Amino acid sequence: xxxxxxxxxVSPTSWYFRMPRYMRYMAREVTSVFIxxxxxxxLVGLARLSDGDLAYQGYLAAxxxxxxxxxxxxxxxxxxxxxxTWFNVAPKALPIQIGEEFMPDSVVAGGHYVVWVALSxxxxxxxxxx
Amino acid sequence: xxxxxxxxxxGTFAAGGxxxxxxxxxxxLLTLLAATGHVPDAxxxxxxxxxxxxxxxxxxxxxxxxxxxxxxxHRLRITCFDFGMRADGVxxxxxYLIATVGSLASxxxxxxx
Amino acid sequence: MSDNRMEVRQVELEVLRYNPETDxxxxxxxxxxxxxxxxxxxxxxxxxxxxxxxxxxxxxxxxMQVCGSCGMMINGEPKLACKAMLRDYPGTIRIEPLxxxxxxxxxxxxxxxxxxxxxxxKPYLIPGQPRxxxxxEYKQSPEQLKRYRQYAMCINCMLCxxxxxxxxxxxxxxxxxxxxxxxxxxxxxxxxxxxxxxEEIATNEGVWECTFVGACSEVCPKxxxxxxxxxQVKVASTVDWYLEHFMSWVKK
Ligand code: SF4
Ligand code: FES
Numbered sequence: 001x002x003x004x005x006x007x008x009x010v011s012p013t014s015w016y017f018r019m020p021r022y023m024r025y026m027a028r029e030v031t032s033v034f035i036x037x038x039x040x041x042x043l044v045g046l047a048r049l050s051d052g053d054l055a056y057q058g059y060l061a062a063x064x065x066x067x068x069x070x071x072x073x074x075x076x077x078x079x080x081x082x083x084x085t086w087f088n089v090a091p092k093a094l095p096i097q098i099g100e101e102f103m104p105d106s107v108v109a110g111g112h113y114v115v116w117v118a119l120s121x122x123x124x125x126x127x128x129x130x
Numbered sequence: 131x132x133x134x135x136x137x138x139x140x141g142t143f144a145a146g147g148x149x150x151x152x153x154x155x156x157x158x159l160l161t162l163l164a165a166t167g168h169v170p171d172a173x174x175x176x177x178x179x180x181x182x183x184x185x186x187x188x189x190x191x192x193x194x195x196x197x198x199x200x201x202x203x204h205r206l207r208i209t210c211f212d213f214g215m216r217a218d219g220v221x222x223x224x225x226y227l228i229a230t231v232g233s234l235a236s237x238x239x240x241x242x243x
Numbered sequence: 244m245s246d247n248r249m250e251v252r253q254v255e256l257e258v259l260r261y262n263p264e265t266d267x268x269x270x271x272x273x274x275x276x277x278x279x280x281x282x283x284x285x286x287x288x289x290x291x292x293x294x295x296x297x298x299x300x301x302x303x304x305x306x307m308q309v310c311g312s313c314g315m316m317i318n319g320e321p322k323l324a325c326k327a328m329l330r331d332y333p334g335t336i337r338i339e340p341l342x343x344x345x346x347x348x349x350x351x352x353x354x355x356x357x358x359x360x361x362x363x364x365k366p367y368l369i370p371g372q373p374r375x376x377x378x379x380e381y382k383q384s385p386e387q388l389k390r391y392r393q394y395a396m397c398i399n400c401m402l403c404x405x406x407x408x409x410x411x412x413x414x415x416x417x418x419x420x421x422x423x424x425x426x427x428x429x430x431x432x433x434x435x436x437x438x439x440x441x442e443e444i445a446t447n448e449g450v451w452e453c454t455f456v457g458a459c460s461e462v463c464p465k466x467x468x469x470x471x472x473x474x475q476v477k478v479a480s481t482v483d484w485y486l487e488h489f490m491s492w493v494k495k
């Protein structure tokens with residue numbers, strides 16, 4: 001009897017096609033591409049703001065390019081996906097024990113959603129959208 | 131095996147992840163409105179400049195940019211690895227450098243307002 | 244009986260076979276097995292071995308989801324063969340050895356790596372203060388028990404390792420079950436061994452290899468939720484790190 005264990009290699013570049021849950025995970029990770037680029041867009045906005053009114057108007061004009069609108073729509077979708085995935089697993093990292101029982105995950109996640117909606121509405125209101 | 135120094139970045143990832151999840155969608159919505167020609171009141175030059183001129187506005191803007199930059203840099207690093215890039219050290223240096231430069235730049239811009 | 248529980252149907256199995264003495268690589272072999280509808284996949288394998296091919300190698304012992312030895316990939320998903328019910332699999336069932344582990348023979352994998360990691364994290368009580376017999380037993384409140392009970396349910400079946408892509412990509416990663424078990428003892432009010440375990444798990448190949456895919460928790464047959472344990476270890480290790488470094492700055 002000779003031992004000759006067979007090692008099945010995992011492809012470093014295409015492993016995530018094996019299971020839908022891996023694809024969902026990669027979708028979550030890819031949100032960072034969009035949110036990252038968006039953060040740079042905000043940073044550029046701040047730079048233009050510090051350059052004065054003229055520069056800032058140029059920035060607002062640049063935002064109106066079709067490619068910018070397409071990017072915004074995509075970024076919005078990905079950032080919403082990121083928010084959902086984040087809130088749903090947030091209870092896992094910091095479980096809260098009250099007396100004997102732990103707070104159910106749904107309550108902690110629900111709390112996140114409530115804060116999220118309230119904060120978003122507040123910011124929209126503060127920004128004068130309505 | 132030495133203990134890892136990753137906590138220093140992970141701390142910003144955890145805090146940034148929470149903040150990004152809470153505020154980024156609505157921020158994108160605001161600039162999307164501006165992109166479609168309906169510039170929200172707060173994004174007009176006068177309003178935004180006044181906001182960024184106060185210490186509170188400066189703080190809010192800096193915290194959002196700083197945490198967004200670091201949390202996304204960290205996740206981008208992991209994403210590159212997951213897509214098969216094995217030069218993790220180089221990738222990490224590049225993204226963390228961008229985050230550092232971005233953070234310093236935001237301080238500089240805020241100081242000028 | 245009027246229901247169809249005892250009905251016999253022919254089930255198509257595709258089983259990955261590997262004989263280290265004769266095969267260059269594993270390949271799927273087809274079997275048609277007469278199965279009772281109420282059987283689990285393990286029953287089908289037992290029938291196969293008893294009646295069709297006695298050379299088939301696989302591990303099992305308890306047939307009741309406690310020994311943790313019958314883990315295998317069933318239609319690509321890590322499962323306990325004694326928990327996977329045939330009625331949930333209408334078509335052909337593909338059975339392979341647990342992913343990410345080397346194949347010893349047929350459905351038997353080499354588990355040495357996991358065993359070594361388990362040992363490294365010291366998954367046993369390391370009392371904080373030594374107690375003599377006269378001191379009596381360790382007392383623990385239901386509240387303190389609750390803090391680790393879920394993590395104590397692990398049966399070492401390694402399904403979480405087969406599900407974790409980061410373990411597949413980086414076999415050095417200590418991995419879900421071992422870290423969850425370290426957490427189980429860290430959370431135990433009778434234990435004082437956290438510092439020793441941190442030396443192993445607060446490392447780059449420890450908890451910091453985890454990217455919170457969450458697959459481990461989805462496949463765990465005992466609802467251990469190892470992913471939650473790992474995130475909690477990350478939070479605690481991060482607090483440690485900031486405290487250690489700020490404290491040493493303050494002292495300087
Ligand atoms: S954590 Fe769950 S899946 Fe992993 S070895 Fe333990 S019981 Fe099995
Ligand atoms: S045979 Fe023991 S867990 Fe399946």
